[in-house]
Amino acid sequence: MTDLLTPVLTATWDAEDSWKLATYEAAGGYAGLRSALRQDPADLVQLVKDSGLRGRGGAGFPTGMKWGFLPAPDGGPRYLVVNADESEPGTCKDIPLMLASPQHLIEGVAITSYAIGCHHAFIYVRGEVLHVYRRLLAAVREAYEAGHLGTDIHGSGYDLEVTVHAGAGAYICGEETALLDSLEGRRGQPRLKPPFPAVAGLYSRPTVVNNVESIASVPGIVVNGADWFASMGTEKSQGHGLFSLSGHVTRPGQFEAPLGITLRELLDLAGGVREGHELKFWTPGGSSTPIFTAEHLDVPLDYESVGAAGSMLGTRALQIFDETTCVVRAVSRWTDFYAHESCGKCTPCREGTYWLKQVLHRIEAGDGAGPDIDLLLDLCDNILGRAFCALGDGATSPITSSIEYFRDEYEAHLDGRGCPFDPARSTLFDDTPQAPPALAGAGGH
Numbered sequence: 193m194t195d196l197l198t199p200v201l202t203a204t205w206d207a208e209d210s211w212k213l214a215t216y217e218a219a220g221g222y223a224g225l226r227s228a229l230r231q232d233p234a235d236l237v238q239l240v241k242d243s244g245l246r247g248r249g250g251a252g253f254p255t256g257m258k259w260g261f262l263p264a265p266d267g268g269p270r271y272l273v274v275n276a277d278e279s280e281p282g283t284c285k286d287i288p289l290m291l292a293s294p295q296h297l298i299e300g301v302a303i304t305s306y307a308i309g310c311h312h313a314f315i316y317v318r319g320e321v322l323h324v325y326r327r328l329l330a331a332v333r334e335a336y337e338a339g340h341l342g343t344d345i346h347g348s349g350y351d352l353e354v355t356v357h358a359g360a361g362a363y364i365c366g367e368e369t370a371l372l373d374s375l376e377g378r379r380g381q382p383r384l385k386p387p388f389p390a391v392a393g394l395y396s397r398p399t400v401v402n403n404v405e406s407i408a409s410v411p412g413i414v415v416n417g418a419d420w421f422a423s424m425g426t427e428k429s430q431g432h433g434l435f436s437l438s439g440h441v442t443r444p445g446q447f448e449a450p451l452g453i454t455l456r457e458l459l460d461l462a463g464g465v466r467e468g469h470e471l472k473f474w475t476p477g478g479s480s481t482p483i484f485t486a487e488h489l490d491v492p493l494d495y496e497s498v499g500a501a502g503s504m505l506g507t508r509a510l511q512i513f514d515e516t517t518c519v520v521r522a523v524s525r526w527t528d529f530y531a532h533e534s535c536g537k538c539t540p541c542r543e544g545t546y547w548l549k550q551v552l553h554r555i556e557a558g559d560g561a562g563p564d565i566d567l568l569l570d571l572c573d574n575i576l577g578r579a580f581c582a583l584g585d586g587a588t589s590p591i592t593s594s595i596e597y598f599r600d601e602y603e604a605h606l607d608g609r610g611c612p613f614d615p616a617r618s619t620l621f622d623d624t625p626q627a628p629p630a631l632a633g634a635g636g637h
Contacts, residue, residue: 197461200412200432201405202448205292211327213334216295222340224411228303229348236307240410242418244430249275249366249403250477250506252429252495259308261390262398270398272305272313273375273389274407276328277359277366279318281479281529282509285434286404288446290317290324293408294331298354300407302340303414305352308400312353316371319361328356363533367581368401370535381537382581405434425451429494429505439474439512440466440620452497455510456489466620469514473597477506479526480586482593483519503593518613519598520605523590524552530587541584544575548591555602558610565595565602 204210204219216222228236241256262270274297278286290297297315305313315332317325332354335341343351357375364370365380372394374380393399409431413421422430429451435458438444442463449458455474465471471486476493482503484491491501498505513522531545548571554560572588579585595602604612 197447197449199448201289201293201296201408201434202446205288210292211294211331213295213331213338216293216299217338220415221295221411222299222338224414225299225302225340226346228306228414229346229350233307233309236303236414239418240307240413243413243421244418244425244428245406245409245413245421246429246431246495247403248405248409248433248507250504252505255402255406258390258402259304259400261388262308262400263391265309268397269312269395270308270310271394271400272301272308272310272407273368273372273394273399273401274301274313274315274404275366275368275371275401276315276317276324276404277363277371278404278507279320279361279363279366280507280509281526282436282438282475282511283478283507284436284438284509285446285507287318287321287324289404289408289434291327294328295335296408296411297328297404298331298335299340300410301354302335302345302352303410304400304402304407306350310400311351312355314375314394315354315356316365316375317356317358318365319359322358325356325358332356362535363529364535364581364583367583370581371401372399379535381535384580426492426494426496428496433508435493435508435510437462437510437512440469440471440514440517440618441512442466451494451505452492454490454492455484458493458510459489459512465512465514469516471512472515472517473513473519473594475509475511475590477504478509479511479529480582480589481506482589483597485597503589514618516613516617518556518611518615518618519594519601520552520556521611521613521615523594524549524556526590527552527587530583534583534587538578538580538584540575540578541580541587544571544584545587547571548575548587552591555605556611558605558608560606562603562606564606565599569595 207215237259245255246252301313341354359365362380365374367382369383370380389399389401425431433451435447473483473485476498491497495505527548531549534541534545536542572592575584576588
């Protein structure tokens with residue numbers, strides 16, 4: 193598989209000042225925009241449809257088809273909104289992309305905006321990642337100065353304004369309609385659909401909302417063609433993608449590969465599970481996807497294969513856990529996150545995640561009893577499919593899947609026994625408490 197790994201989005205990440213416009217242009221950057229501006233916008237939409245590019249934010253919806261849902265122009269504005277609110281535990285691909293090569297995204301924004309008839313695009317960035325926000329602001333400024341954004345771009349007569357907006361740091365704003373509410377200045381909460389954003393999105397106007405990696409993939413498709421992109425990956429999950437490996441792995445990091453690569457192959461590239469240990473469980477698409485075990489090492493990481501095996505490809509956030517990890521403890525920590533980040537708009541998610549958290553804490557502390565495991569499953573059943581957005585569904589996924597694979601581990605915590613694992617063993621670094629250094633001149637006080 194390693195001979196098939198040709199970097200595209202990561203091609204310049206190891207260059208000096210990789211985030212600079214000059215570095216990107218030296219590697220052929222903005223050739224795609226110049227080519228796109230000479231084409232009919234409808235042809236660009238068809239090109240992306242033909243490439244097979246699917247949304248890289250988790251849902252995997254065909255990108256070109258999403259663009260095609262916009263109604264016919266009516267003389268009013270339409271918008272492109274880039275979802276850069278990456279914040280799910282374990283997910284870390286868009287932030288490194290924006291840090292290392294923000295111009296990939298900005299060129300993609302310009303091409304996409306031209307294709308859909310948008311003259312004002314927004315990049316919504318998670319507020320806590322201030323360093324990413326500053327880098328994007330600087331990159332957009334460079335693009336304006338070079339004539340890649342602004343009025344009459346490259347003499348084409350096409351105008352585009354790009355606004356980088358920092359959110360206030362809410363996981364729910366990764367949901368596209370909650371993001372739109374936040375962008376409009378309201379509290380970020382999911383909207384009831386329909387209407388969908390393509391019909392009534394930002395400021396009630398037709399809007400395309402796409403993930404960072406989806407938009408950053410567009411310039412390569414314009415330059416190299418739909419067949420080039422479709423030649424990678426699998427028949428229904430085409431193209432390349434960023435896979436994030438974290439946790440108990442020798443060399444954690446970002447690995448760009450065709451969809452359909454397996455975790456076994458990625459672990460080979462990453463040096464395997466940390467020395468002296470073996471794989472216990474892992475997430476194929478972030479903490480909101482059902483967990484996998486070692487028996488799933490050879491499942492192709494594409495949308496169809498992962499779905500058929502009982503999980504979701506999601507954001508390709510591969511969190512690796514070895515045998516030192518207590519699955520109950522890990523799932524409980526994820527559930528704490530979802531309970532905290534629930535926006536509270538709908539009762540099943542607001543109340544359900546609270547009770548999931550309480551029951552898991554009780555089990556982990558050894559205060560649980562036999563019925564608690566079935567209580568967890570019953571709570572999950574009353575959340576799944578009953579919330580405005582996917583946060584509630586995502587909160588149930590690690591619980592139901594971990595009980596399926598590790599029910600005996602849950603049972604080992606019950607009836608006063610508590611957790612049989614030493615949490616210190618699962619840490620990556622030595623956490624032996626160190627005595628604080630003596631203060632100079634303390635004089636024994």
